[in-house]
Amino acid sequence: MFLKLKIFKYLLIYRFRKEFKTREALETWQNKKIKKHLKRVVKKSSFYSERLQKYNSWTAFPIINKKIFMDNFDAINTHGIEKEAAFEVAIKGEQTRNFSPMIKNITIGLSSGTSGNRGIFMVSIKERAQWVAYVVLNLLGFKFKKRKIAFFLRANSNLYTSAKSRLIDFNFFDLKKPLKENILSLNKYNPDILIAQPSMLREIAKAQQEKTINIKPSKIISVAEVLEPIDHSLLKRTFNQVIHQAYQCTEGFLAKTCSYGTLHFNEDLVKIEQHFLDSNKDRYHPIITDFTRSSQPIFRYELNDIIIDKQAPCPCGSIFKAIDHIEGRSDDTFVLESRDGKSVNIFPDFIRRTIIITCKNIKEYIVEQSGDKEITIYLDSQNFESAKTLLEEAFINLLKHYNVDDCSLIFKPEVPICNTSKLRRVKRNIKQ
Numbered sequence: 001m002f003l004k005l006k007i008f009k010y011l012l013i014y015r016f017r018k019e020f021k022t023r024e025a026l027e028t029w030q031n032k033k034i035k036k037h038l039k040r041v042v043k044k045s046s047f048y049s050e051r052l053q054k055y056n057s058w059t060a061f062p063i064i065n066k067k068i069f070m071d072n073f074d075a076i077n078t079h080g081i082e083k084e085a086a087f088e089v090a091i092k093g094e095q096t097r098n099f100s101p102m103i104k105n106i107t108i109g110l111s112s113g114t115s116g117n118r119g120i121f122m123v124s125i126k127e128r129a130q131w132v133a134y135v136v137l138n139l140l141g142f143k144f145k146k147r148k149i150a151f152f153l154r155a156n157s158n159l160y161t162s163a164k165s166r167l168i169d170f171n172f173f174d175l176k177k178p179l180k181e182n183i184l185s186l187n188k189y190n191p192d193i194l195i196a197q198p199s200m201l202r203e204i205a206k207a208q209q210e211k212t213i214n215i216k217p218s219k220i221i222s223v224a225e226v227l228e229p230i231d232h233s234l235l236k237r238t239f240n241q242v243i244h245q246a247y248q249c250t251e252g253f254l255a256k257t258c259s260y261g262t263l264h265f266n267e268d269l270v271k272i273e274q275h276f277l278d279s280n281k282d283r284y285h286p287i288i289t290d291f292t293r294s295s296q297p298i299f300r301y302e303l304n305d306i307i308i309d310k311q312a313p314c315p316c317g318s319i320f321k322a323i324d325h326i327e328g329r330s331d332d333t334f335v336l337e338s339r340d341g342k343s344v345n346i347f348p349d350f351i352r353r354t355i356i357i358t359c360k361n362i363k364e365y366i367v368e369q370s371g372d373k374e375i376t377i378y379l380d381s382q383n384f385e386s387a388k389t390l391l392e393e394a395f396i397n398l399l400k401h402y403n404v405d406d407c408s409l410i411f412k413p414e415v416p417i418c419n420t421s422k423l424r425r426v427k428r429n430i431k432q
């Protein structure tokens with residue numbers, strides 16, 4: 001009950017918060033919020049307390065990243081929880097599929113980073129209430145009507161199930177269960193809102209096309225993986241509606257789509273600085289400062305996701321920064337050697353574009369930099385041989401453009417199935 005009351009409180013606060021008319025008004029409001037938030041945080045976080053003493057203002061804090069954040073886990077979090085204890089509880093929760101692990105009333109969960117790079121998220125009851133209120137208002141949309149929500153996840157958390165109420169029937173589908181079983185129970189459930197990662201949505205769309213199932217969701221939300229154009233168009237075609245996206249990670253709920261399908265940063269929760277990666281200033285790493293979360297405070301944290309800026313204003317009229325698309329992670333940028341011995345970077349979008357432009361009828365693909373001088377291309381195409389010939393030429397041209405001569409191309413006629421791990425269609429995966 002305590003949680004429900006808190007959710008109600010934040011529903012009211014967020015619902016009646018004033019709208020920002022200009023960027024200046026938004027930024028002034030953000031800066032005020034951050035200062036106030038920091039004042040509270042430094043009382044309990046020795047990491048930020050030391051930073052504030054040393055640098056005087058949060059704007060001068062050195063930028064941190066996932067490694068620094070995890071290395072300083074104990075000093076950053078405001079509940080005095082140790083990293084080892086948090087990992088132990090979170091891992092046990094996943095293994096036993098009991099998703100309500102807690103320490104001192106704090107929900108603990110594992111982030112879905114690649115192995116060896118796992119993070120921990122911690123959420124207090126207050127933060128759970130804020131998250132639910134925000135998601136209900138901004139992502140699900142508040143309605144006085146009972147709605148069924150199907151949520152496909154690698155691991156559930158009581159963060160998500162907190163959204164359950166008389167108006168929201170929330171059904172968790174465990175990605176660890178066999179695909180067929182999940183698809184059939186989804187059909188039986190017939191959700192109003194469907195939330196899943198693109199690789200799962202793709203399977204659902206295929207089943208819908210094959211008429212194995214017949215669901216009629218009024219809203220589809222893609223989460224957890226980059227929504228690639230090839231998957232986006234399949235979903236749009238199958239379900240004939242705007243495909244929504246939520247950009248949420250351990251570091252927070254960062255962005256969501258508006259009614260036009262444009263991703264906007266949630267600048268009423270986080271402040272975004274941009275670390276540009278190219279001279280055109282159209283791709284950047286977001287540096288986030290969150291002024292809502294206090295269990296694991298985040299000030300000037302650089303993500304390694306590559307964001308492509310959307311320059312034109314969105315017809316929805318929002319002044320929140322718009323994202324054209326999320327290109328992938330910087331770790332997935334191909335790094336090759338040019339003929340004069342220089343290291344060259346090829347961003348994932350250039351790989352993606354080469355595939356899509358060259359072969360119109362490809363069903364699926366994965367392109368992987370599999371060695372220092374080796375690229376492997378997995379293809380699911382009706383005519384593999386002709387697709388291979390076309391792509392070979394296109395990739396040689398692409399590499400030529402970067403002055404790379406010495407790189408072998410390997411073609412494979414099937415796309416490996418990735419069960420519960422995140423699907424990345426363009427990735428750098430060099431086995432050491």
Ligand SMILES: [Zn+2]
Binds near residue numbers: 260264315316
């Ligand atoms: Zn918009």
